[in-house]
Amino acid sequence: MREIWAVLYLALAALTWLSLNQQLGLIGELWVAGLKPVFGVGMEAVPVALTFMGFSVFLSKKINWGLARLTGMFFITVSLLGFVHMGVPEADLLEVAQRGEAGGYIGFVSSFIFTAAFGRIGAYVLLTATFLIGILLTLQISLGTIMRLITPTPKMMKKVIEVATPEFNLTHESSVEDELKIVSPPLAESEHRKEEELFSMTLKELSLKEVEDRAAQEEDEDVEDELVVVDEKGEEEPQEVEWAYPPLDLLEIGRDSIEINETDLKRKADLIKTKLEQFGIDVSMHEVHVGPTVVQYTLRPADGVKLSKITSLKNDIALALAAPAVRIEAPIPGKSLVGIEIPSAVRSTVHMREMMEAEVYMKESSKIKIALGRDVSGKPMVADLSKMPHLLIAGATGSGKSVGLNSFLVSFLYNNSPKELKFIMIDPKRVELSTYNGLPHLLTPVITDPEKAATALRWAVAEMNRRYKVCAEAGHRNIYDYNADKKTAEKMPKIVIVIDELADLMMQAQKEVEASICRIAQMARAVGMHLIVATQRPSV
CATH class of the missing domain: 3.40.50.300 (P-loop containing nucleotide triphosphate hydrolases)
Incomplete structure (x- = not known):
């Protein structure tokens, strides 16, 4: 839809421009005859405005042509045409507008109303205010931003003064440099030579053009020298330093060990076996694996016992062990065993250093x-x-x-x-x-x-x-x-x-x-x- 509106704006701009140049026949004449009394001399700017809107809509997805922006453009049009029509004698205001001259009907209405209500000076003030409001609404920026854009900065003023008065600029910079010689770093021999060549001539012998050409030439030579050094000789590139990998001493040594209470482990293993036997499931208990946060009890079910019978008793086993949760791994991958995992009563911390010092980590070749x-x-x-x-x-x-x-x-x-x-x-x-x-x-x-x-x-x-x-x-x-x-x-x-x-x-x-x-x-x-x-x- 955005592209369609853009094409319509551009097509309308082209048709309006052709009509103004009498290249569109009867339709063009009617189009101009209808718009010229409305806009007056502003009719010449209609194709430009339509072209701007078309390209803005087409090229930018972020421009929102909402009510505020359209209102701003209307205020700009009214104020500018009003300014133009303020120069028409009071007796000829309407007649000039009907002929499509000056500000047209828009300029006539705005200038007549403002002048009748607030006088001529008041009309100028209100038209100016209307124009500024239109700019703010159209550009969607604040007045402070506009002032910062149009106000010359000290740096800009310095450049203007330097260009306008080159002799003063060179003399001033030379004196400043003399004052700061104590704190400035020593210049290289090549830089001394360039500086002597540049300032060996008297100020009267150097025109503004010569100074600019000379400085530009020196700058080009500097850039060229730098490019040659970096790209061909590689002298300006930092020397490659072997990367120093961080030592393991930066990591904290693990002092926590996994606590093992053999009596408690045996008691819980017996509880698991007893609970399963209550439901007619015969098992034999095997190893107990104690991890940092989980304890795994392994068991081997008797022949003919379905694993689904064991997994369905997860909640009953949790109740018997007074555990907050139980996970059953049936079977353990690579083993003909079933694993019952419950959370450890005391969790131990796994330290990064002990992991990186582990044999399995050291043997892994991947970077x-x-x-x-x-x-x-x-x-x-x-x-x-x-x-x-x-x-x-x-x-x-x-x-x-x-x-x-x-x-x-x-x-x-x-x-x-x-x-x-x-x-x-x-x-x-x-x-x-x-x-x-x-x-x-x-x-x-x-x-x-x-x-x-x-x-x-x-x-x-x-x-x-x-x-x-x-x-x-x-x-x-x-x-x-x-x-x-x-x-x-x-x-x-x-x-x-x-x-x-x-x-x-x-x-x-x-x-x-x-x-x-x-x-x-x-x-x-x-x-x-x-x-x-x-x-x-x-x-x-």
Whole structure:
């Protein structure tokens, strides 16, 4: 619909312009004859105004041609035509308007009413006020903003003075420089030479044009020298320093140990066995695995016992053990056993340092490995993000999403330099990821604005497509083979996109974000781009 209105405005502008130039026949003459008495000399500006409206509607989605903006344009038209008609003698006001001259009927009405009610001076004041109100309504800006735009700044005035009085400017700058010689850093030899060449001539020998040409030439030479140094010699580039990985000493040593009460464990195992026997289910109890937060009792059912009979007794077992909840894993993967899990009476803390010092973590060769924590038996668990290849963290408030997310990021930072891994972090709530600002691994500071988040995700999609193209041209199927090839000049880092509270982001910019996330999730794995998303509502 927006494009249709734009085309109509532009077509009407073209027809009006052709009519004014008598190139539209009878219809054009009637059109001009009807509008000219209304607008007077303002008729010449009608095609321009219609063209402006057409292009504004077509090119900008954000311009809202609502009642306020249209009212502002009407006020501008009335005031300008009123000003024009104020110059007509009072006796000829109506006659001139009928001939389509001066301000037309619009100018006649506005000038006549204002003059009759407030006098000639009052009319000028009111027309001026009407014009200013029209400008404010049309541009949707404040009067203070307009004043700042039209008021010259001190810097602008300084430039005007410099151009108008070059001799004064050079003399003044020279004296200021002499006063500040004590605190200014010493100039390089090349800069001294350029300065001597520039100021060796007397002021009378240098015209304004010569000074400008000379300064422009010196500036071009400086830029050219810099480009040569950076691009060809590489002398201005910072020297590569081997990345120092953070030491494990920064992490707290775990002092909490998993408490094991053998008497209580045996008592609860007997309760489980007794409760199942009450329902005619014969089982033999096996190992008990004590984890940080959960205790798992394993049992083997007798031959002929259906697992569904055991799982249906979950609430009865919870009642017998006085446990808040019971989870039954039937069967345990890889074993011919059934696991009954209940929450531990005392929870133990899993420390990041003990996870990173664990043997299973040290043996994992992936650079984007993740320390997940400990399982129900207390064994460390490690995962490889490149094999997932994306990660969704879901849970209610207080369930540990942020702790898990931070532990994953610490795992990455301990194993990757800024050249090997880059982050894009999006945090709509501004509370969880802002502490990572300043990391050299960040492609951009932590993003909190939904519009900027949508832009960053679109960039990620474009970067994904670029990487696929580069890998295809080099004859490689994925980024790992590409980076391992010694012939490739560009080594592409892996990119992890971290989004905290996806539901909040989707509520504010769903259309812009959803398509990009889907695209990245479907295709980005092979080119080393991965998503980590945390949310309270995974259904979003």
